Amino acid sequence: MSNFSVGFRTNGSIQVLDLKGELDAHTASELEAAIQKCRRENRCKIVVNGENLKYISSAGLGVFMAYIEELREQGGDIKIAALQPKVYNVFDLLGFPMLFDIVQTEEEAVARFQQNGEQPDEPA
Amino acid sequence: MAQSVYKLTIPSSTRYLEDVRHFVETHARQADLSPEAVEQLKMAVDEACTNVIEHAYKGKGEHQIDIAVIVKPDRLTVRIRDEGESFDPKAYQEPDIFEYARRHKKGGFGVHIMRRLMDQVEYRKRGKINECCMTKYRNNRTPGHGEGQDG
Numbered sequence: 701m702s703n704f705s706v707g708f709r710t711n712g713s714i715q716v717l718d719l720k721g722e723l724d725a726h727t728a729s730e731l732e733a734a735i736q737k738c739r740r741e742n743r744c745k746i747v748v749n750g751e752n753l754k755y756i757s758s759a760g761l762g763v764f765m766a767y768i769e770e771l772r773e774q775g776g777d778i779k780i781a782a783l784q785p786k787v788y789n790v791f792d793l794l795g796f797p798m799l800f801d802i803v804q805t806e807e808e809a810v811a812r813f814q815q816n817g818e819q820p821d822e823p824a
Numbered sequence: 825m826a827q828s829v830y831k832l833t834i835p836s837s838t839r840y841l842e843d844v845r846h847f848v849e850t851h852a853r854q855a856d857l858s859p860e861a862v863e864q865l866k867m868a869v870d871e872a873c874t875n876v877i878e879h880a881y882k883g884k885g886e887h888q889i890d891i892a893v894i895v896k897p898d899r900l901t902v903r904i905r906d907e908g909e910s911f912d913p914k915a916y917q918e919p920d921i922f923e924y925a926r927r928h929k930k931g932g933f934g935v936h937i938m939r940r941l942m943d944q945v946e947y948r949k950r951g952k953i954n955e956c957c958m959t960k961y962r963n964n965r966t967p968g969h970g971e972g973q974d975g
Contacts, residue, residue: 703842722842724842724870725838725870725874725878726837726841755866757867757870758871759874762929762932765921765928766925767928769926793940794919794937798922799925
């Protein structure tokens with residue numbers, strides 16, 4: 701049984717991916733499938749919520765890297781939020797903060813998209 | 825010098841990476857390494873085993889990887905052995921994330937991570953066996969560069 705899962709939520713035109721568990725070379729294909737699903741559905745503005753992501757290896761980071769340019773060319777982006785400190789350290793180790801928007805909270809990530817004209821869902 | 829050695833053999837499949845991380849974590853904790861050092865060891869060993877699976881064995885799962893955690897008073901070394909295609913550390917180039925992103929590249933960070941997280945990374949070839957030894961010193965000092973050392 702995989703120790704990794706991706707949850708899908710939407711916030712207006714923004715796709716939120718909730719990552720949970722350990723993202724390594726075995727489970728990276730699940731993240732890749734999730735991003736490909738977003739692309740198929742033309743949901744190119746993606747916020748990754750890493751609050752429950754416990755571990756990431758370079759294979760997981762590689763998935764983000766493989767799709768970032770393509771999503772940006774289509775007017776979207778991947779913004780990464782709420783990483784645990786030890787997971788953020790891995791992103792930082794490879795210089796990913798220079799390539800990706802990495803912010804403290806999901807709300808902040810959504811706000812970055814909204815600055816570009818996106819509208820969130822109305823509060824329930 | 826007194827030392828303890830703990831061994832694990834896994835099939836060459838990524839599905840066993842979690843077991844490897846758990847094995848290394850257990851023995852690194854028992855050896856009283858700091859929580860930060862334990863995390864770094866887990867990740868470096870994960871990267872090394874992933875490289876063996878994907879590059880040395882080309883993703884074929886019928887081979888095996890031998891892992892040993894060697895605990896000495898001043899250091900902890902993880903030794904990883906395989907019989908696949910050898911890695912040439914001299915041919916390795918440091919990754920450029922912007923270039924990789926432009927090329928939609930998914931991999932190429934493993935060795936970089938191992939070198940950054942470990943105090944010492946060495947590659948050897950003994951007959952058909954490739955050996956990668958990664959060492960973390962307890963006092964976090966980086967030793968002098970010895971023969972055969974890479975990183």
